Amino acid sequence: RKEVEQDPGPFNVPEGATVAFNCTYSNSASQSFFWYRQDCRKEPKLLMSVYSSGNEDGRFTAQLNRASQYISLLIRDSKLSDSATYLCVVNEPSGGVSGAGSYQLTFGKGTKLSVIP
Amino acid sequence: NAGVTQTPKFRILKIGQSMTLQCTQDMNHNYMYWYRQDPGMGLKLIYYSVGAGITDKGEVPNGYNVSRSTTEDFPLRLELAAPSQTSVYFCASSDPGQGLGETQYFGPGTRLLVL
Numbered sequence: 291r292k293e294v295e296q297d298p299g300p301f302n303v304p305e306g307a308t309v310a311f312n313c314t315y316s317n318s319a320s321q322s323f324f325w326y327r328q329d330c331r332k333e334p335k336l337l338m339s340v341y342s343s344g345n346e347d348g349r350f351t352a353q354l355n356r357a358s359q360y361i362s363l364l365i366r367d368s369k370l371s372d373s374a375t376y377l378c379v380v381n382e383p384s385g386g387v388s389g390a391g392s393y394q395l396t397f398g399k400g401t402k403l404s405v406i407p
Numbered sequence: 408n409a410g411v412t413q414t415p416k417f418r419i420l421k422i423g424q425s426m427t428l429q430c431t432q433d434m435n436h437n438y439m440y441w442y443r444q445d446p447g448m449g450l451k452l453i454y455y456s457v458g459a460g461i462t463d464k465g466e467v468p469n470g471y472n473v474s475r476s477t478t479e480d481f482p483l484r485l486e487l488a489a490p491s492q493t494s495v496y497f498c499a500s501s502d503p504g505q506g507l508g509e510t511q512y513f514g515p516g517t518r519l520l521v522l
Contacts, residue, residue: 294449322509324510332515332516333497333513333514333515333516334450334497334513335513336510336511339510377449377450381509393509394440394452394455394465395440395450395452395511396449397442397449397450397451398449399447399448399449400449
């Protein structure tokens with residue numbers, strides 16, 4: 291069974307700290323990678339896609355290592371508003387009647403971040 | 408655009424009752440999905456659809472049924488509710504131009520309690 295594993299957390303950090311989340315995935319056929327953010331009792335929302343070359347969006351940096359099947363998310367200068375659960379998400383082939391090109395998202399259990407004043 | 412909307416927000420069911428969770432999107436997305444999320448767990452795919460008239464099973468389809476008669480709507484049916492179906496249910500859709508499994512937009516969820 292293909293899985294996505296994340297740091298269990300929770301991470302409790304002071305404002306301004308840098309925090310890193312790690313994630314590993316088991317399906318080498320996975321093609322796309324994402325970090326989603328989920329606030330308490332809310333729906334998941336896309337934070338950023340993860341590219342092989344690494345990518346940055348303001349205080350957030352995502353890295354992908356395909357050889358190690360490893361994904362990371364770095365948050366710099368943490369804000370109170372960053373408090374949420376961060377979900378590592380991987381796109382992998384699903385088969386099914388929808389065609390050989392069908393893919394589905396597999397979600398990690400998430401890592402909870404609490405930024406403390 | 409309203410995005411993805413779900414009704415009801417919350418429901419309590421007795422064991423053996425049936426209900427339909429409604430999901431509608433106004434983004435003209437061909438691809439739609441139903442997930443369930445149990446406390447402390449990742450989202451699990453129940454069913455998905457690549458377009459009107461086409462549905463496919465996900466990881467945990469047992470106890471559920473779906474239909475897709477229009478692009479906009481993707482209802483999820485529970486025929487005989489069981490306590491194991493207590494969960495939060497999320498509907499999602501994605502842009503057909505991006506392909507299956509790409510960035511998904513989620514509805515606000517339906518919290519279901521089966522007693």
